[in-house]
Amino acid sequence: MTAPQPPVGVSADTGRYLYAVCRGLDAAAVDSVQGIDGATLELVDHRDLVALVSTVPLSSYGEEALRRNLEDLSWLETVVRAHDTVIHAAARHAPTAPLRLATVCFDDAAVRDRLREWYVALTDVLDRVDGCSEWSVKVLVPTEAPEPSETAAPTSGADYLRRKKSDAARRAGTAEAATATAHLVHDSLASHARDSRQLPPQDPRLSGHEGTMVLNAAYLVPDDAAEAFAGLVAGLGAEHPDVVVDGRGPWPPYSFAMLEQR
Amino acid sequence: MTESPGGVPTSRPYYSGPPSQPGRTQPATLADILERVLDKGIIIAGDIRVNLLDIELLTIKLRLLVVSVDKAEEMGIDWWRHDPMLTVRERGLDEENRQLRERLAELEGGGSEDGSSDGQPAKESGRAGGRSR
Incomplete structure (x- = not known):
């Protein structure tokens, strides 16, 4: 059911799943943590913010597939728990703003666009929850x-x-x-x-x-x-x-x- | 400081695990995780469109899915939007009324009829109340 892990980067078949936006998160802090489907976690940065992301196959996380999969309680539970595990790990090390489940962009440039667009509001949130x-x-x-x-x-x-x-x-x-x-x-x-x-x-x-x-x-x-x-x-x-x-x-x-x- | 009603036993467990100790890490229940990951957190539209309405419907469906029909009716279809305090009280009274009606029907019908007047078949003792055991 799970597609083999595609190489990191831009591909028409994969997307970048966003877990959270953090400030000053060191990549080493989440080194030992796996993302959804065991994927490697990566950071996409814009100024002092980083988005915590991993690659997901669009065959499971595309619009049609998501609509179908979200109805499947056991699929949902697995994803929800992985999502939460990643966010827990990040929040232990840096101010963290969790994103809602299933926020998926096509590539890192699109992720950066979101960070740029929402920079002020995200900064406000991180200030509020810092510490x-x-x-x-x-x-x-x-x-x-x-x-x-x-x-x-x-x-x-x-x-x-x-x-x-x-x-x-x-x-x-x-x-x-x-x-x-x-x-x-x-x-x-x-x-x-x-x-x-x-x-x-x-x-x-x-x-x-x-x-x-x-x-x-x-x-x-x-x-x-x-x-x-x-x-x-x-x-x-x-x-x-x-x-x-x-x-x-x-x-x-x-x-x-x-x-x-x- | 408060007047406790008295007479209510206190030492029964509520979760299957040991009594909770704040400050110690505890396995989160699926309910705890779902209500946060699905209902809370920052909403930023990605490239993959997940209709927020879909997610809202999903949480509603999830709640209904895991709730038995009579329990859902008992709570009212949109129980989570209500003041929890209010809901609890109303639920108790509704249940009380239902039981009284059932019992009355039973007595009047000489015990031959076990149904309730509003077309809802009375469950065989166990599940009907949830509260009374």
């Missing part, structure tokens, strides 16, 4: 265990409805409390971050979590404050034993890399 990483924090509410009252069979329909009503009221109270906790956790973390974003709650089938996700947020945290931030996450977890506060990172600043104009 920072993204931390993902989720708040999860446990799946409820059945109440003892539910174990005994209801004596009548009315009894059943009465029980259901009181259970519903209790659960509404729980949901409200969880919402309040999520707000508290978010406010507390956001005040210790340079920036923050709330993301949609995730689907359990993809994330593997149990319970209800009431907060899924990303925080842009200066690297020298990462330890304090992690401590804060742990502290909030201990402070709110009715929920689970799940913090993960560091991530490249995906959620904070947006160009000002589109």
Whole structure:
């Protein structure tokens, strides 16, 4: 399925896949990292910016092929993970602005054109994320265990409805409390971050979590404050034993890399 | 500082791995990666045109793909655009209503009919709720 690696350079059959734009990235820093399909990573520079690229066959990354392949979850997962691995590696060494999946140019000249065209906006993004990483924090509410009252069979329909009503009221109270906790956790973390974003709650089938996700947020945290931030996450977890506060990172600043104009 | 509702067990695991420790590298879930690589990051048009609408549709489809039909209905088709807090609450109440209606129908029909009035076949115990186990 994978085409043999074409020689580096311009070819009608290949394109240049862009992973990220960095500032001051040393090629040696990503030497041991492989791109999509095991391709060699290369840098295309313009002034102080570099685009991190590798060669991809247009038979898989051309317009038609992409449209088809993006629908294939296992293909997508492989590419998405490779994309992320490269960006993680770069972000460890230099300010990095991740690009969205499947940004493909025909050749290096076209890549440079993009860097030239977007130079100011890219520089702004890199300034914003310089020295920072993204931390993902989720708040999860446990799946409820059945109440003892539910174990005994209801004596009548009315009894059943009465029980259901009181259970519903209790659960509404729980949901409200969880919402309040999520707000508290978010406010507390956001005040210790340079920036923050709330993301949609995730689907359990993809994330593997149990319970209800009431907060899924990303925080842009200066690297020298990462330890304090992690401590804060742990502290909030201990402070709110009715929920689970799940913090993960560091991530490249995906959620904070947006160009000002589109 | 907050009033915890009390009575909710706290020590069950949420992910299959060990409890998370911020600061330690953890394998990212596919959900974590997808929501960032597909939904976030800088958008620069390359020479290969990937319609952004396609990508948006893709993320929607992906979410629906992995969500069972009743779960998707339960969440509402565009659940990710809603305030998560709101969605959670609504979802709970909807589910509650549905269960009550089912139970009522069951009682009124002498237990012979297990269906719900709105044409949605009630799943055999297990999957229907997701919440109640």
